Amino acid sequence: MERYKENQIKVYNSLSKKKENFKPITEGYVGMYVCGPTVYSNAHLGNVRTFMFFDIVYRYLLHLGYKVRYVRNITDAGHLENDADEGEDRIAKKARIEKIEPMEVVQRYTVDFHNVLKNYNFLPPSIEPTATGHIVEQIEMIKEIIAKGFAYEVNGSVYFDVLEYNKNEHYGILSGRKVEDLIHNTRTLDGQSDKKNPQDFALWKKADERHIMRWPSPWSDGFPGWHLECSVMSTKYLGEQFDIHGGGMDLKFPHHECEIAQSKTCSGKTPVNYWMHTNMLLLNSQKMAKSTGNFILPNEILSGENDILPKAFTASVVRFFNLQANYRSILDFSGEALEASEKGHTKLMEALNLLDKIESDKTSTFNVQEWENSCYDAMNDDFNTPILIANLFEAVKVINHIREQNASLTAPDLLAFKKALNSFVFDVLGLTNENHQANSEKINGVVELLIKLRKEARENKDWALSDQIRDELIVLGIQLKDGKEGTTFSVN
Ligand SMILES: [Zn+2]
Numbered sequence: 001m002e003r004y005k006e007n008q009i010k011v012y013n014s015l016s017k018k019k020e021n022f023k024p025i026t027e028g029y030v031g032m033y034v035c036g037p038t039v040y041s042n043a044h045l046g047n048v049r050t051f052m053f054f055d056i057v058y059r060y061l062l063h064l065g066y067k068v069r070y071v072r073n074i075t076d077a078g079h080l081e082n083d084a085d086e087g088e089d090r091i092a093k094k095a096r097i098e099k100i101e102p103m104e105v106v107q108r109y110t111v112d113f114h115n116v117l118k119n120y121n122f123l124p125p126s127i128e129p130t131a132t133g134h135i136v137e138q139i140e141m142i143k144e145i146i147a148k149g150f151a152y153e154v155n156g157s158v159y160f161d162v163l164e165y166n167k168n169e170h171y172g173i174l175s176g177r178k179v180e181d182l183i184h185n186t187r188t189l190d191g192q193s194d195k196k197n198p199q200d201f202a203l204w205k206k207a208d209e210r211h212i213m214r215w216p217s218p219w220s221d222g223f224p225g226w227h228l229e230c231s232v233m234s235t236k237y238l239g240e241q242f243d244i245h246g247g248g249m250d251l252k253f254p255h256h257e258c259e260i261a262q263s264k265t266c267s268g269k270t271p272v273n274y275w276m277h278t279n280m281l282l283l284n285s286q287k288m289a290k291s292t293g294n295f296i297l298p299n300e301i302l303s304g305e306n307d308i309l310p311k312a313f314t315a316s317v318v319r320f321f322n323l324q325a326n327y328r329s330i331l332d333f334s335g336e337a338l339e340a341s342e343k344g345h346t347k348l349m350e351a352l353n354l355l356d357k358i359e360s361d362k363t364s365t366f367n368v369q370e371w372e373n374s375c376y377d378a379m380n381d382d383f384n385t386p387i388l389i390a391n392l393f394e395a396v397k398v399i400n401h402i403r404e405q406n407a408s409l410t411a412p413d414l415l416a417f418k419k420a421l422n423s424f425v426f427d428v429l430g431l432t433n434e435n436h437q438a439n440s441e442k443i444n445g446v447v448e449l450l451i452k453l454r455k456e457a458r459e460n461k462d463w464a465l466s467d468q469i470r471d472e473l474i475v476l477g478i479q480l481k482d483g484k485e486g487t488t489f490s491v492n
C-alpha cells in the first residue's frame with residue numbers, strides 16, 4: 001500500500017538544524033545509510049539505541065509502502081584508537097592482546113552483534129557491507145581525491161587536505177566547527193605527524209611492521225582511514241546522492257564531516273539530503289564506562305546476569321523503554337525506569353489480548369479514524385515514538401472501557417482498530433508479546449495435565465472428580481470437548 005502518498009514525514013535534519021519535509025530523490029524509494037559498529041568488542045548498549053531508532057525509521061518507511069534500501073556497514077579495519085589518526089587499529093590491538101587473528105576478532109564480535117540485534121527483534125538491513133570487502137574501491141577513491149588536488153602522500157600515507165578543501169567548500173558544515181578552531185583543539189603531534197596541517201585526516205595509512213591487517217596500494221602496504229569506507233560504500237550502494245544518513249551524534253565530527261568532504265570532492269555533489277543523529281545513552285545518570293563498573297551489555301539485561309539492574313527484562317520491554325524517549329533526547333537507562341516501562345508494556349499487551357475477545361456493537365463511541373490519524377501524525381513528526389506510545393495508551397483506555405461496557409465499536413470500526421493497533425505495536429515499533437506467548441504455553445501444559453487426570457478419574461469411575469475438573473475449567477473460560485480422538489480444549 002502506498003501510504004506514503006498521504007503521509008508527509010518531517011525529518012529533523014542535523015545539517016540544517018530544522019525539521020524539513022522529507023522528499024526522497026526518487027518517489028517511492030528511499031536510500032538510507034547508517035554507520036555500523038566497529039567489531040572489536042561486544043555490542044554496546046548505546047549503539048543498540050542508535051540502531052534501534054533506525055530500525056524504527058526503516059520499519060515505518062516500509063509500513064508507509066516505500067521501497068527502502070537500508071545499508072549498514074561493519075567496520076572491520078582502519079578504525080584507530082583515537083580520532084587524530086593516532087594509535088593502533090582497534091581490531092589489530094584486540095587481536096594482539098588476545099593472541100588471535102584480527103579476522104577472528106571480527107568474526108567473534110560480528111556474530112555477537114547479530115545475536116544482540118536478533119534478540120532485540122531488529123530487521124536486518126538490505127546490505128551489510130564490510131570495510132575489508134571494499135579495499136579496492138577505497139584505493140580508487142583515494143586516487144580520485146589525489147587527482148583532484150585534495151589529498152597528498154607523505155612517507156606512504158595519504159592525507160586529505162582540509163585547508164585546500166575549505167577554500168571553496170565548508171569543512172564543518174555539519175558539526176558547526178570552524179577550521180581555525182580545530183588547530184587549537186587538535187593535539188600537537190610532537191613532530192611525529194606527516195600531516196601538512198593538524199586538521200588533515202588520513203585516507204591511507206602505511207602499516208608498520210607489527211600491523212598484520214595490511215593491503216598493497218600505490219603508496220604503501222597499509223590500510224584505509226576509517227572515514228573513507230562509509231563514503232565508498234554509501235556511494236557504491238546508494239549513489240552519489242542519497243536520502244538519509246544516520247548515526248550516533250558522536251559521529252558528527254570528525255567522521256561524518258570527513259565523509260561529506262570526501263564524497264563531495266569526488267562527485268561535486270552534496271552526498272546526503274537528510275542527516276539524522278541519535279542522542280546518547282546514560283546508565284543511572286552517568287556515562288557508561290567499563291572502567292568505572294557503570295556498564296552493562298545488552299544481553300546481560302535479558303539474562304539478568306548483572307549487578308546494575310534488579311532483575312531480568314525482556315527485549316520487548318527494553319525496546320519499549322527506548323522508544324518512550326525521543327531519539328534526540330538523552331536516554332537515562334536505570335532499573336527503576338525499566339520497571340516502570342515493564343508495567344506499561346504489560347498493560348499494553350494485556351489490552352491487546354483483550355481486544356481479541358471484544359465483540360462489536362451497533363454504534364461506535366470512539367472515532368477510530370481520528371485516533372489512527374493521530375498515530376500517523378506522531379510518526380510523521382520526525383518519528384516521534386513517545387507520542388505514538390501515548391496514543392497507544394489512549395487505545396488501551398478504550399479497550400478497557402469497552403470491556404466495562406462503557407464504550408462500543410461497530411464491526412468495521414473494531415476491525416480497523418485491531419488492524420491499526422497491531423500494525424503500530426508489532427510492525428512499526430517491533431514490540432513482541434512475549435509474556436502472552438510464554439503464558440499460553442504454560443496454560444496449554446496445565447490444561448493437558450488436567451485432561452490426563454480427568455481421563456484417569458473416568459477410568460476409575462470417579463465421575464464426581466471428572467465433572468469437577470470439567471466444570472471448574474468452564475468457569476475459567478476453558479471448554480473441554482470429548483471426541484473420538486480424545487479430549488481437546490478451547491480457551492475463550
Ligand atoms: Zn560511517
